[in-house]
Amino acid sequence: MATNDSADSSKDFCDEFYTEDTIAAFEKLNGHGYIGSQGKAMTEEMAPLLSPKEGDKILDVGSGIGGMAIHLAKVYGADVLGIDISTAVIKVGRMRAASADLGKGNVSFDVADAMQANISEGAYDFVILRSAFMHFPYDVKYPLLEKTFKWLKPGGRFLLNDMHSVIEHDDLALQNHMKNRHWFLLPMEKILQYLKDIGYEVVLLKDRGDDYVDAIGKEIADFEARKEELSKDAAVKNILEDTHSHWKWKMEWAKKKAFGEHYILAEKPNVQLAQPGLRKSREILQEAHRATSEPRDARRPRGRSRRACTASQRELEAAGKVIACARNGKSTSSARASFLHPPKSLRRKDKESRRWIFRFLFVTG
C-alpha cells in the first residue's frame, strides 16, 4: 500500500490498513484488546509508571482497540478517553470496553484525528501516545506534541511509547517498506529536543535497545508455535502471513539498528510556563549549574578568587529559589529580593556570574 507523507494521508492510510479483518488478525497476534505490538506486556510494564489515582482523567491518543485504556480503568479506577482516527478500530474498542468489568473506572472512545480533535486544554492528568507517534508525518509531529502539552493539567504526565530511528541506512527496500507502513521515525535526540522545546521535563527515558530485538523474536516464536491454530480462520490467514514476514523484516532491521523502541515519561511543569521568560530562565539556570559544576579549578579564570566563585554559586542558588517559588505557585517577590540584593559579602565580582545574572533578570523580566 503506497502512501504519501502529508498530514492528511493518515486517515487514508488508517482506513485502508485497519479493516475488520486486519484488526481481528492483529488482535489474535497481540492479545485481547491490542492491535499494537507487545500489547499486554508493554501495558504491564508501563502502567505502573503512571499509577493513576481513582478518577484521574487519561487521554489515550491513537488508542487502538483500547487494551491499555481498559487496563487503566479496571486496575486503577481511571477515567479514560481513547481517540483514534479509524472508525473500524473505535467500533471494536467500544465492544471491548462494553464487555469488560471496569470496576470504578470508566472508558469511552471517540473517532478523531488527533490533529483536529476538539479536546479541552488542561483537562487531563495523563496523556498517552503509544505506538501511534510513528504514524504521524514529520510535519505534524511537533504540533502533535505541543497539543499533548496543552491537553495536560499542570503537573500532568505524558507517556510516549514508540519506535525511533537509530542509524540512517540508505537501503531503498527499507525506505519503501517504512513508507508502505506509514512509518515516520525520528531519532531519539530529536524527540527529546522537541519535548524540551515545548516545555516538558523528561522524568524517565527507557531506550529498549536489545530488549526490543528480543521482544520481536518472542513474538515471531509465539506466532510460529500457534500458526496452525491461528490460520484456521481463512479471513485472517493471509494477513497473519504478511505480518509474520513483516516481523521478520522488522527483526532484521532492528538488529542492524535501523530503528529501536523507547518509552518516555515527561511532565508538564506545575507552573504556568506559558510565560516564556520563566521557561527560558529555568534553562539558563540549568546551564549555569552545569557550568559551575565543572571542577572548580577548570572553570576559575586566572586571577579570579575562590570567594568570587562561591558568591557566584550562592547567587545561582538564590535564582533557583525564585524558580522554585514560581513552580510551587508562591510569590516570587521575597526570593527575587534575596537574588537581587544578596548580602554584601556575596556581591558579585566576577564576570561570569554577572553574565548569568543579567541573562536571568532579562528573561524573567
Ligand SMILES: C[S@@+](CC[C@H](N)C(=O)[O-])C[C@H]1O[C@@H](n2cnc3c(N)ncnc32)[C@H](O)[C@@H]1O
Ligand atoms: C499501531 S496502532 C496502536 C494502537 C494502540 N495504541 C496500541 O498500542 O495497541 C496505531 C493507532 O494509531 C491510530 N492513528 C494513526 N494516526 C492517527 C491520528 N492522526 N489520530 C488518531 N489516531 C491515529 C491508528 O488508527 C491506530 O489505531
